Amino acid sequence: MSDWVNVAREGDIPPGSFRVADVDGASIVVFNIGGGYYAIEDVCTHDGGQLTGGHVEGDVIVCPRHGARFCIRTGEALSAPAYEPTATFPVRVEEGEIQVRDTRWD
Numbered sequence: 001m002s003d004w005v006n007v008a009r010e011g012d013i014p015p016g017s018f019r020v021a022d023v024d025g026a027s028i029v030v031f032n033i034g035g036g037y038y039a040i041e042d043v044c045t046h047d048g049g050q051l052t053g054g055h056v057e058g059d060v061i062v063c064p065r066h067g068a069r070f071c072i073r074t075g076e077a078l079s080a081p082a083y084e085p086t087a088t089f090p091v092r093v094e095e096g097e098i099q100v101r102d103t104r105w106d
């Protein structure tokens with residue numbers, strides 16, 4: 001089972017913002033949406049583009065390359081040209097540290 005990895009201290013990702021972390025070689029982005037933390041892979045399933053840098057509208061991020069939209073809460077691809085979801089990851093807060101785990105290696 002993979003380990004939990006510290007991404008930021010609680011309070012370092014205020015609502016409406018995000019932080020990108022390298023987790024065992026994967027680029028994972030943790031968002032704070034209305035006080036809840038959500039983690040997705042920072043990869044667009046259309047052509048492998050980086051999602052961060054795209055516009056965030058509520059709980060949706062728009063890929064800056066060709067405009068595919070993804071739900072930050074579920075990873076679901078909401079519009080073409082992406083059809084496959086991007087990976088999601090569990091997030092927890094332990095002793096003030098926001099942590100994520102790459103469960104794909106379990």
Ligand code: FES
Pocket residue numbers: 044045046047048049063064065066067068081082
């Ligand atoms: S790489 Fe994201 S829409 Fe094309």
